[in-house]
Amino acid sequence: MQALHFLQALARIARAAPKPAHSARTRQIRHAAYASMAHSSRSSRRTWSRALLHRLRQRQQQRPGRLLTVRRRVRIVTPITSRPEEPARAETLRQLVPGGRGMEYCNLLEETADYVQCLRAQVQLMQTLLDAFSS
């Protein structure tokens, strides 16, 4: 599911007028990677996948023709969720995992585990694609 989505997206990117801008392509591919991660069958129920998709759509809507605007909406999130028992690095983890702000520490760990799994799968997929394409 994940690979299928990714490959479809890749094909779409390749089909589109090959922009000479390498960076634009990179961005698109990365976008496709994260989108395919979020669309995988296992993670459709997960908080991080929804948050990730939301974030991707936000970026997509923001980007065309408005390069000078603020890239990210500044969210003043008071650390309500940070509790005294949490270790100090929990905040970093929350920033890393999409949608981690609103979660409790307990759920954060669970989401992190799922996110790590999907990330790893995605990385492996891309690696093998690269090998396949380049060999």
Add this chain to the structure above:
Amino acid sequence: MDLSESNGLEKRNGDRIDPQLIPQFGAPIGMVPVSGAGTGTASPFPLWPGMPNLSNPISESFNPGMLNQSSNKFPYSSVLPPGLPNFPSEPGFIERAARLSCFSANAGFNGLMNNSISNQAQKEELNSMNIGSGSSHGNQLKNQGSIDNNSETNEGAEDKISNGDNANANGDSSQNDSGSKKRKRTNQDGAMGQGQASMKSQEEAGKQTSESKKEVDNNGSKNTGKNGKDAADVPKGDYIHVRARRGQATNSHSLAERVRREKISERMKYLQELVPGCSKVTGKAVMLDEIINYVQSLQRQVEFLSMKLAAVNPRLDLNIETLLSKDILQGRGACSSTVGFTHEMFHSQLLPSQPGLLPPGLPGMLNPSDPFRRAINTPLSAMNPFKDPNPQMSTTWQDELHNVMSMNFATNPSLSTQEIATKPSDGFQL
């Protein structure tokens, strides 16, 4: 008086009473109020959830003259509140009561508590045992060796009953930490609400008993600090007794905390398995650092690979197009579709390049596809650590491969089947 009462009781209960129990009622009438007086205003019987006002009627009903009065409330006079289920059958009751009555140590009591069947059956038994222990007759259902414990254990038993109620309310009647933890985890939500409700009701109506518990310190209050928090911990003896001592509010909080801590540690362990090289690391802080580093490195890898793919991609537009146009992936299952698709893509990629060399190239092609397939398979299998790998995966995957082979290389079906037979076995390491 005994006879009359027993007759009355018999009538009331419709021959469900064990006749051997009847004399007990005569005894505790004299005994229990003494113990009740000994404990101050403690009600002789513990309170069950949902029946907060039990204490008064029960104490009242102990007066011989009021036994009849309480009949309309309690089918079983002063012993059991009406909410309890049917009185256990006589032989079973005798058995259990006998079992319970022979507790001398509190550990034995715990074991007996464990052996008991249900909450309410326990209460019934404990109640009757209470009564039985209260009487000092040579009744076979009474404590034979520990009459001196009886007065003590009256309150102790009450405490135990209520504590046992606590324990049962929390879904935890085991002796072990792990067992209690497990039960708490499974029954957590229901038990928490129930435990809190029960504890509150007990607290409201049983403050006197809690005071008496605090005074009667069978097990020593040294464990209070620990056991007040860790309700599931088992002190040497009277763990049930100790558990409920510390004001039920903190108890529920501490229970919730404990469960939460367990959840967190469980998740951390799982993450430890996921993140490579973290098995040696101990401690949550270091683990968390490792996890963060790993996630960051994975994200960086995604970026890097996407860069490389962007560079490589233009070469393979055509191939991807042709691949995607083929309608192979009909929803056979996520993993299998993925595998088949990628494998087919790999093969047809070589199609335009080397059309003439395909038949001899087939074995050669399948060899480099092994790591490819493995690479595809391992993330797929890694995704389901807790689920059994889909047994359909291999078969459908082989079907896909078959399709691929037959479609592309019609010249060498035998070879393809051979390869198919051999390759999946070693590629599919689940």
